Amino acid sequence: MTLDATLARVDADLEPALDRLMTLLRIPSISTDPAFAKDCQAAADHLVGVLEELGITAKAHPTPGHPMVVGHSDGPGPHLLFYGHYDVQPVDPIDLWHRDPFDPAIEDTAKGQVIRGRGAADDKGQLMTFLEALRAIKAETGTLPCKLTVLFEGEEESGSPSLVPFMKAHAEELQADIAVICDTGLYGHDTPAIITMLRGLLGEELTITGPKLDLHSGMYGGIAMNPARVLVDILSNLHDDNGTVQVPGFYENIPEVPEDVQAQWDALGFDPSAFLGDVGLSIPAGEQDRTPLQMIWSRPTAEINGMTSGYTGDGFKTVLPSIASAKVSFRMVAGQDPDAIRIAFRDWVRAQLPADCTVEFKSHGASPASSMDLNHPVFDAARRGLSEEWPNPAAFVGAGGSIPIAGYFQDILDLQSLLVGFSRADDGLHSPNEKYDVESFHKGTRSWVRILDEIAKM
Amino acid sequence: MTLDATLARVDADLEPALDRLMTLLRIPSISTDPAFAKDCQAAADHLVGVLEELGITAKAHPTPGHPMVVGHSDGPGPHLLFYGHYDVQPVDPIDLWHRDPFDPAIEDTAKGQVIRGRGAADDKGQLMTFLEALRAIKAETGTLPCKLTVLFEGEEESGSPSLVPFMKAHAEELQADIAVICDTGLYGHDTPAIITMLRGLLGEELTITGPKLDLHSGMYGGIAMNPARVLVDILSNLHDDNGTVQVPGFYENIPEVPEDVQAQWDALGFDPSAFLGDVGLSIPAGEQDRTPLQMIWSRPTAEINGMTSGYTGDGFKTVLPSIASAKVSFRMVAGQDPDAIRIAFRDWVRAQLPADCTVEFKSHGASPASSMDLNHPVFDAARRGLSEEWPNPAAFVGAGGSIPIAGYFQDILDLQSLLVGFSRADDGLHSPNEKYDVESFHKGTRSWVRILDEIAKM
Incomplete structure (x- = not known):
């Protein structure tokens, strides 16, 4: 030819x-x-x-x-x-x-x-x-x-x-x-x-139950465990202030980007302000010791994709919810085993659960990177x-x-x-x-x- | 007579x-x-x-x-x-x-x-x-x-x-x-x-906006600020580990229960296990240095009554939500000024807001104790x-x-x-x-x- x-x-x-x-x-x-x-x-x-x-x-x-x-x-x-x-x-x-x-x-x-x-x-x-x-x-x-x-x-x-x-x-x-x-x-x-x-994906849904029914916040407010409070407490621990995911073992076995590939990425001149500016943001919010391209390509994430508890309609109801739930997903990278991460995540949630609450998990699938x-x-x-x-x-x-x-x-x-x-x-x-x-x-x-x-x- | x-x-x-x-x-x-x-x-x-x-x-x-x-x-x-x-x-x-x-x-x-x-x-x-x-x-x-x-x-x-x-x-x-x-x-x-x-009530709704639209968690996951994460971070700070509300000034001017009234309460033989047992709970979850009756009668509370963000239907969507919102109420006691607490709460939320997010508040009324x-x-x-x-x-x-x-x-x-x-x-x-x-x-x-x-x- x-x-x-x-x-x-x-x-x-x-x-x-x-x-x-x-x-x-x-x-x-x-x-x-x-x-x-x-x-x-x-x-x-x-x-x-x-x-x-x-x-x-x-x-x-x-x-x-x-x-x-x-x-x-x-x-x-x-x-x-x-x-x-x-x-x-x-x-x-x-x-x-x-x-x-x-x-x-x-x-x-x-x-x-x-x-x-x-x-x-x-x-x-x-x-x-x-x-x-x-x-x-x-x-x-x-x-x-x-x-x-x-x-x-x-x-x-x-x-x-x-x-x-x-x-x-x-x-x-x-x-x-x-x-x-x-x-x-x-x-x-x-x-x-x-x-x-290509990053993989692990989807989890957790539902925390406190009281066995919705309660009146006048009668029980201040003494009853509120599962929404438990959920936000747990999910707030998902990342530290540096943006690092706190599930034990989460980063184990993750290879660094090969030097020559990293050099190619550096040469791309990626502009995070422009990338984020398109969606109304300005500051890369991931692991603060990683480059923006690493954040989206080579590093795993944990994200809250959905969350609900109690009354979410118009107006207000003074209810203490019985349950609070969240959908959480992890973008997985090479080296991570989705099944191991799923187990680690569930254990990590359970370890933070107060005595009066229970948690149920639902898997929404997993695909490796x-x-x-x-x-x-x-x-x-x-x-x-x-x-x-x-x-x-x-x-x-x-x-x-x-x-x-x-x-x-x-x-x-x-x-x-x-x-x-x-x-x-x-x-x-x-x-x-x-x-x-x-x-x-x-x-x-x-x-x-x-x-x-x-x-x-x- | x-x-x-x-x-x-x-x-x-x-x-x-x-x-x-x-x-x-x-x-x-x-x-x-x-x-x-x-x-x-x-x-x-x-x-x-x-x-x-x-x-x-x-x-x-x-x-x-x-x-x-x-x-x-x-x-x-x-x-x-x-x-x-x-x-x-x-x-x-x-x-x-x-x-x-x-x-x-x-x-x-x-x-x-x-x-x-x-x-x-x-x-x-x-x-x-x-x-x-x-x-x-x-x-x-x-x-x-x-x-x-x-x-x-x-x-x-x-x-x-x-x-x-x-x-x-x-x-x-x-x-x-x-x-x-x-x-x-x-x-x-x-x-x-x-x-x-009688406790009063202050209702607030806060809506945190991160990106200006829902994002794909594959494309933006790891770099974009997720408002659900911001919301759980802020709400997790509403109470400390002791169950004490962290909004500045929240407990100012609250009188203690008069001694003779407290003696009457003590004589009632209130059984928190029975009270909580009815709703599937066992442990008083309020301020840990207060009696159970104080928790429900004489002490103010902060409760999440509703919370929503992202996708909450069946199954899973790998969305990074644009907004996250919560309905929060405070049971007020004598000495507290609902308007002052409202302002303090909003200031406290704003002080925790990361640079790329905005917050809007909606009042759901206030009645003093x-x-x-x-x-x-x-x-x-x-x-x-x-x-x-x-x-x-x-x-x-x-x-x-x-x-x-x-x-x-x-x-x-x-x-x-x-x-x-x-x-x-x-x-x-x-x-x-x-x-x-x-x-x-x-x-x-x-x-x-x-x-x-x-x-x-x-």
Whole structure:
């Protein structure tokens, strides 16, 4: 494969490539609304056709929900499993769109040309960057650059109910060396990113009972134990003044960010004031001896997500509540065992419970953190490819939340994921007037050409 | 007035007295249900007739709600304003009654004879003890024992909407030396009580705002200030480990219980285990250097009555809430200025607020505590009278909650209240199968004869 010639072909082919994307965008494949089931089928069938054009044997597998498109082609080098999703979010509130969401167009804006339409960025535009890269390579070299399995899902925007059963049933067919996922964003306007750490999640609900019924605060106020007071006392101990979580063992076995990755993070010039300013805050509120990016990427958290006790309607009731409850979640990082943390948390709560109170716990699930093994050469290959294409070098970054598909690849197929995408913060995913920059599409396609070129050299 | 002869007349007249009560109990004067408006009028008219029989000039004054019965009679000695209410609670759930609530009867029970029926204890049976005492005195002596004004309300069980306007409009007509209220209970089975301290109430709602919108805990968890965490931190400081409220100045100017009153309290043999055991608790949770009775009668409190933040429905949402709020109330005692406490509380909250949060307060009203001036001779007169009648001496006690009518007498008419009643803890006020012990009615009537005898001697 001759890299420069292939990139030149991508440039020359931009207009027809955009036209091909438009064809996919015109299909209103809203997965959550049964009225659009036929359109989801149509989008799946369309993608089967695109894959077949590229020489990839493909099929739309029926599921209890929308079809799962799976394609295979043989080839040299490492075996990639490429994932994207062809379904899109609903378009409500439709009044806020300035054009028909399924009549996409290229629009000129103050910030450059954009592809406007539902799914332009999430995820049709992104998955097409990979397919357009394959198309250019095939056109230039006559073959695909490596052994490929492709998986396109049609239920990502509606909770992926068929995904896990399908992956389990087709585990053998989906085996590969590494998964490649194109459903994420650039770090900054000109800075590509590869997500190599994803935090996990542990959800707990605790309910503290004091008196066996709600009491009148005149009759019992001052002598009866108030479970709301117990709850705030316990939860106030969740963090110390430094923002450090006080559950014993919480930070055990958590690795420090590798020095080279830390150096990449430092070079990103993350501006916490801007990040927090968007939501009306100004001061990083996490562990005070950690950098802001560590707070959201590499350090675990404990947060109160919900809390209720007593009377919460309008006006006032002089009730001493019988119960007080809270939903608490922990964002987990590599090294933490969710089950151990759950036990430690419950023990820590129980140890603080006054004699007259009881506590009940309810689990709201747990998923461990994912941390990619950066020794796998695909990560450096991708970083080199991306860094060549974009003004700023690519960085290995973290994701504060989980990306379920990466977890499924890890858990079910034992696959690490290369998470690369070209969406920008202002793309309006899930919102009216969703767009994808023409630059994201064009340089995204070029990025994949470069990444695949690097992977071929591995 | 010859005391013994009058008491003997009360004894001899018990059966007709009970019959007279039954007549009143048969009137279904449910004030909250408009369907019973005619019955409320009938109860008022009936009481006007009873008062006229006693030589008290009486009238049922119309109000926007149910009538207010006012009666006057001249006489020697101090001028008493006697208050009771002729309306009753609804009877739901009717299935749980073992007889028609408005077909009252004397029933024999394991604990003695009871008057069964809605309103038997609350408040028709109680107000009739006073009227029957007047009847016996009049029959024996030919005159009433003192100058009297009578006020019977018909909206006590439905929030007393007409009471304050009526009292203000008729302030002159209602002037007296002291108010006498018969709508409370015995302290114990054989121990009469005079309530001389009523706690006041201050209601506050605080709403803490952190980020300007709910955030995703994956993206912002660990770096964004969580207002639920701020709220629990602040509220956890409301009490120290000793149960002492930490708002500055909270305990300033609070008098200690007078020694003689404290001695009465000590003699009551209050059993906190039994009191708390009824509601599933065992340990007095207030100021640890105070007695349990002080905790509920003479010491102020701070309680969380309601609290909410974030997601409180079923399941889990990984939201970082934008706001967290709580309803907090303070039971106030004599010496405390509700307005000063409100300001101190708000200042105390604000002083703990982190830089990135704001707080808003909403007032839910304030009523000061009432504390009777025990130098007024009516209190000792009543205590002597009660102590003669009952097996155990009467005690000056506190009431943990407010009794609105006593507050209105104080605020609007500048009157102290003598609060005496004969209800027992198992009377089932507001519940199905409400009863009033025949003993309560009989000894209650005798108690008023004795109290009025003592007052006449003042």
